[in-house]
Amino acid sequence: MQNRPNVLAIAGFDPSSGAGLTADIKTFEALKSYGVAVCSANTIQNDTDFEACHWIDKEIIKEQIKILFKKFSIDYVKIGIVKDWEVLKEVVDFLIEMNSEVKIILDPVLKSSSNFDFHNSNQDKTGFDQILDKIFLLTPNYDEIKKLYTDKTLEETIGHISSKTNVLLTGGHRKEMLGKDELFTKEGRYFILNPKNKNITEKHGSGCVLSSAITAQLALGFPILKACYRAKRYTEKVLSSNKTLLGYHGI
8 A cells, every 4th residue: 555645734723624724634635645734823713703813832833843754754844824924934944954855835824714814914025035935836815915015016926926936826816717826837837727617615714725735736746737736626626515615525
């Protein structure tokens, strides 16, 4: 029996399991990888209401990372919500210290689906630039990418980010061509990933599912375009699994 690749999720805990760590782990399991997890925040929420976010101390995050890397071989890491760019940079640097070849997929969650703001948009962008230089893929949606560099146009922002790392601009919040994703690679290539399944409904945590699905597909050995394509198809299955805000996995 073939061993599954180990994949790490660093994200918040969502009691409803639609987003965050538990959504990541369900996705990893469904896509034939073994998921381990580090909690970056404990949230008070369900699929419609968000009341509070209690951030986990960065030293605890690092201790959890250290003991996992001591036991498991981990080459791919998905990161969701982290307190701020300063903490995120420290976490990214620590991951690279644990494994210099690690590939990090960052889902820059700036606001929950219930409109809770995780990040101050006035944060120093120098630290974020340094993070981009060290990760493998950024997966913002349209609302998020417009808030990353408020002094730039959308086209300028995409150009700036893709000069540093790969970026998948997801289309779940597009006003036109809903569901159209765009992959911009660091090498200057451009790909469009159009939606296929039309029988979908909005889901809490869909961005978490997509980014963790990409991470799992990369860990399974697929190149970035194929990994994004396969992850998109899996996410569409979750989005079409029922009519509620909480999707089913492993379907």
